[in-house]
Amino acid sequence: MSRFSFAVSGLDSRREGVIESDSFRDAVDALGQHVDVKTGDMLEIGVLGFPPARYECVGAIRSGYPIWMPSSRAAA
Numbered sequence: 001m002s003r004f005s006f007a008v009s010g011l012d013s014r015r016e017g018v019i020e021s022d023s024f025r026d027a028v029d030a031l032g033q034h035v036d037v038k039t040g041d042m043l044e045i046g047v048l049g050f051p052p053a054r055y056e057c058v059g060a061i062r063s064g065y066p067i068w069m070p071s072s073r074a075a076a
Helices: 024-034
Strands: 002-009 014-021 042-046 053-060 066-070
Touching (some): 014 024, 024 042
Antiparallel strands (some): 002 042, 053 066
């Protein structure tokens, strides 16, 4: 299993943590189950030694999973 560090940021909050998963996709899906995500929230997720991937939540599908799109915003 890989350990993914993540941060989910919104206008009024920031949640950080680590999630263990067999794949990147499973890690991102698990975040949707364990972290309250709203449209417009930003996700940074990655593994030690590599820069994090950045995504923006653009909505949700019926089952409640957030829809992530690669972020076009520059890092702060």
